[in-house]
Amino acid sequence: MTAPDVVVARLTEALGERVDTSDAARHAARADKSGHSSAGPALAVVNARSVADVQETLRIATATGTPVVTRGAGTGLAGAANTGPGEIALCVRAMDRxxxxxxxxxxxxxxxxxxxxxxxxxxxxxxxxxxxxxxxxxxxxxxxxxxxxxxxxxxxxxxxxxxxxxxxxxxxxxxxxxxxxxxxxxxxxxxxxxxxxxxxxxxxxxxxxxxxxxxxLVAGDVCTLTAVFADVRAAAAGSAAVTASGIQPAVMELMDAASLAAVHDLLGLDSPLAGAAQLTIQTDGPAAVAEAESISRVLRERGAAVVVSGDPAEGERLLGVRRAMHPAMERLGTTLIEDVSVPRSALPAMFDEIARIERAYGIVIPTVAHAGDGNLHPNFVFDGPDVPDTIWAAAAELFHAALRLGGTLTGEHGIGVLKRRWLGEELGDDQWELQRRIKQVFDPAGILNPGKVFTP
Amino acid sequence: MTAPDVVVARLTEALGERVDTSDAARHAARADKSGHSSAGPALAVVNARSVADVQETLRIATATGTPVVTRGAGTGLAGAANTGPGEIALCVRAMDRxxxxxxxxxxxxxxxxxxxxxxxxxxxxxxxxxxxxxxxxxxxxxxxxxxxxxxxxxxxxxxxxxxxxxxxxxxxxxxxxxxxxxxxxxxxxxxxxxxxxxxxxxxxxxxxxxxxxxxxLVAGDVCTLTAVFADVRAAAAGSAAVTASGIQPAVMELMDAASLAAVHDLLGLDSPLAGAAQLTIQTDGPAAVAEAESISRVLRERGAAVVVSGDPAEGERLLGVRRAMHPAMERLGTTLIEDVSVPRSALPAMFDEIARIERAYGIVIPTVAHAGDGNLHPNFVFDGPDVPDTIWAAAAELFHAALRLGGTLTGEHGIGVLKRRWLGEELGDDQWELQRRIKQVFDPAGILNPGKVFTP
Structure with a gap:
């Protein structure tokens, strides 16, 4: 290990003003959008402008045994780009051509x-x-x-x-x-x-x-429909029925009662019916209108109140309710956004598991889902910067439930630091070890994002 | 290394009648459909019926340091499943549930x-x-x-x-x-x-x-059209024009003059016009008819003689001409079927390269292409079982041309033994070495299909 000031001096000598050692930059590199932060500020931030800059940074990192954390816009939700003390934050955001x-x-x-x-x-x-x-x-x-x-x-x-x-x-x-x-x-x-x-x-x-x-670009119309159900299980079963009917919507989003209430409150909309959950569905392409009609029939037969719109602006407004989920949660406290994914047919059972965990822990877990593909984002909301142990215990039950249902820990956010404890449970010991060895082939000195994905 | 008879005895003890040591089976395992064979018969053929059979075979192979070549139906075109002396052919064809x-x-x-x-x-x-x-x-x-x-x-x-x-x-x-x-x-x-x-x-x-x-399954009609062009370059440019027009056919196959002549001869059809090349295109789904009409216009504007059919049986007959390529080539001699792939816009340039190689070597290279995706199958035809050096020299020029055009050695057949000499040229030394090390992580003793993909 080379002394930190020597590493910074070598970076600065090679890369000049592209090396930012300001407190503001070093602190900003600590966090992504997960709410989680590293233990302290990064050693330095390199704002790479070319492939050569990236190569030079990595050569210096290898020569000095210094860890490197690659960052883009810092919007991750698993802490994978969080950079800590002694680590170089290699930012490629400016390489945007x-x-x-x-x-x-x-x-x-x-x-x-x-x-x-x-x-x-x-x-x-x-x-x-x-x-x-x-x-x-x-x-x-x-x-x-x-x-x-x-x-x-x-x-x-x-x-x-x-x-x-x-x-x-x-x-x-x-x-x-x-x-x-x-x-x-x-x-x-x-x-x-x-x-x-x-x-x-x-x-x-x-x-x-x-x-x-x-x-x-897909030619043709876009139809948007909302379907309100008495409860979340009925909405999940409705989405599974759409998939099973053979129609493939472009978008099929589900919001449970707690999510819907929080977003309506944020946007100043009328309160939704107590307990009601909603599907927001878009069809596109040459058969968009016919598909929207077929989906309406499937959902009405299952008791949903359905509204269909062929107007693009109205469609955007309806989807905007779903898009407001993240800001609505941020108003309630610190949020741990989970990301389990299950086979589509298991969506109702997964919502049963979430309800069970809510009862067991005496908490509310507002949940949205990409119901068309079985990917759920349950939100754990709490006070203060750190995830309380009881929330982690509830999250662990959520992961175990997803795995039991044939699903996965993470559909799209990644493992980062927040889910690495459970990686071995999904992969099994043999695969975990195999993956570690692949990592070593690429990075024998272990300087690339150490401590992420795999527990140290 | 354990003596071969000891390996066979252990396999037979563990797996009984699933181990076939007959001359017929051991010889059959030497070859796939590439025309290439291993140096001699396999040590034994294991006809696995379960996961446990596969595991047991590999445990014995590891314990005795014996190479294992996995085989399915033996239809490969790169020699990857060819099994040689001292090697166990592990056939999973019977695991078909x-x-x-x-x-x-x-x-x-x-x-x-x-x-x-x-x-x-x-x-x-x-x-x-x-x-x-x-x-x-x-x-x-x-x-x-x-x-x-x-x-x-x-x-x-x-x-x-x-x-x-x-x-x-x-x-x-x-x-x-x-x-x-x-x-x-x-x-x-x-x-x-x-x-x-x-x-x-x-x-x-x-x-x-x-x-x-x-x-x-895709609902709606299937339309099939054939478009005859004066030469292969015009046909290749025609297919690129279809892709560039924004229409996505399900199938777009190209046959050059030599291919077309050989197949017409095999099927007893009238001889095609001298030098003429043909596209065979299928559209499917709800917009199939409209798409076929648009494609017809694009190709007629480029001088093609186009015939469109909405009749499924006629469509199958038209595509059958393309499907008869392999048997038509087999009548002409031993065939080395190549498999280069290039970006779709480079298809005309790749046919220019093939014409150049034909002239340079004084040979004819009948070529069909999946023109919709830029994957070409040039056929080198020769006498006798072994590829002559001059054919390999021509094939090497073909590979180099594909790489120069931003393409690849193999679109879909794989490297096997037949293309391993050129693997490093496409990957580069650093990536070749990295891939070798990944192989070692999975197979530290080097018993899985040794000598395939990578040169020994």
Missing amino acids: ILEIRPDDLLAVVEPGILNADLNDALAREGLWWAPDPASRSISTVGGNIATGAGGLLCAKYGVVRDAVLGLQVVLADGRLLSLGHRSVKGVTGYDLTSLMIGSEGTLGVVVQATLKLRR | ILEIRPDDLLAVVEPGILNADLNDALAREGLWWAPDPASRSISTVGGNIATGAGGLLCAKYGVVRDAVLGLQVVLADGRLLSLGHRSVKGVTGYDLTSLMIGSEGTLGVVVQATLKLRR
Whole structure:
């Protein structure tokens, strides 16, 4: 280990003003949007502007045995980019260029720091679209989307990040640059290291360029419908019935009674019926209207009060209720947003488990779900900066329930620091050990995001 | 190393009649459908009937230091399943059960030995479909499709194997069983080892169960059209124009003049016009008719003679011409089927390169292409069992041309033994070494398909 001031001196000598050692920057690097922070300020923040900057930072980090935490816009929800004492925060947010858009090959080549929404604005002008759409899309980077393997609202119909990346350029821990994957639709040369990097949360290398698989913008109408049910279990069963009916909506979001009440309060809307839960569904493409009608029939037969709108502005307003969930929760206290995912048919059973945990712990767990794909975001709300032990105990029961139902700890936020305690329970000891050894192949000195994903 | 007869004795003691040491079986395990064979008969063939059989075989292999080559139906085209002297052929073809079909969760759980077409017959009865459709689908196994990362005719619209697998059960070299991936639509817990296994050609572990992501059968019409062009470059440019127009056909196949002539001869059809090349295109879904009309316009404007049919039987007959390519080539001699893939816009340039190589070597290279996704199958035809050096030299030029155009050595057949010499050229030395080390993590003793993918 080299002394911290020597590391900073070497970084500054090599990278000049791109190294920020101000208190403000070093403190800002401690946290993401999970509410969790590292134990103290970062050693320094490197604002990389080029692949060469990233390589130089990693060469110095390797030479001095200094940990490196890669950061984009800091919008993660699992603490994976939180940088602590003695660690370099390597920020790639300023590497935000679009290098290429190829409508004829349906691909784009971009730097990692571009915001998802900014990329999609540029693509839309060419009639194109990168489908991954995390709720954070206006504030999160493409690199961060790749690092977490992000999902979003449209995944059941249009896929997740893993389905939308053809290739990556990655800088290894020692500063070497690798090109992974390809520009063609097909390609099976060697192992699929592109997929291995997706969702690796900064532990295997630093993504400095991505070749993205694009779609054409969907032509046709968009229909939005809301369906109000007497309780959350009925709403979950309704969403499962839509999937089972064979219709594939673009969006199918579920809000339980506590979520709905908090958002209505935030937005100044009339209070919802006590206990009522709501599905918000969008259909798109040439069959949008017919699909919305079929979905209405399925849900009305199950007792829902359904409203359908073909007006885009009204559709946005209806979806806006769902989008206001995060700010509504922030008003109530500190929030631990969970992210379990289960097979779609298990959604009603998962809501039963949440109700059981609420009763057992005497707490309310406002929950929204991407019901179309079985991904739930139960919110634990508490006072103060640290998650109380009792909340962690309740969260652990939630994880165990998801695993029992054939699900997973995390659908789209990642493991980071907040869920690493439970990683072994999902993977099993043998796979946990195998994954650790893969990490060592990429990063033998253990300087890339140490303590994240895997417990130290 | 344990003496071969001791290995066979241990296998037979543990697995009884499932161990086949007949000359016929040991010789049959030497080859796949590439035309290439191993140096001699396998040590023994184990016809596994259960996960436990696979585990027992691998435990004995590890204990005795004996190489294991996993085989399905033996339809590979790169020699990856060819088993040689001193090697156990571990055949999982008899593990062919469908364990679960879940229309509500759009997934199926299957054993690896089931044929792709048999699975899809069973799924079709429930209105479901596993989209990967290699041309070999009636004779190739799902496990083999996964091991090669297979593609097929429908990939531009409906994806490749990587897009259609949620999870795998894998037996490691030492006999331990791992569960990778998940049953939910989303899931980002730890590294994506499911994707790492896809296309790993038996070098990392033995797939014994797969959780597959299904689609609903596509409703609506199917339209088929053929478009005849004066030459292959015009046909390639035509296919690129279709993609650039924004219409996504389900199938878009290209046959050059030599392919078309050979198939017409085999099927007893009238000879095609000299030099003429053909696109065969299918559209499906609710907009199939309108899309076929738009495609016709695009191609007629480019000088093609276009015939459109909405009749399913006629459509099958038209596509049958493309499907007869492999038997037509087999009549001409021994065939080395190549598999380069390029970005779709580079298809005309790749045909220019093929023409250049034909002139330079004084040979004809009949070529078909999945033009919708940029994957070409140039066929080198020669006499006798072994690929002549001059053919390898021409093939090497083909690979280099594909790499120069931003493409890849292999779109869907894999590296096996036939392309391992060129693996390093595509990956680069650093990535080649990294991939070797990943192989060592899974298989430290190097008993899983040694000499395949990587040069020894």
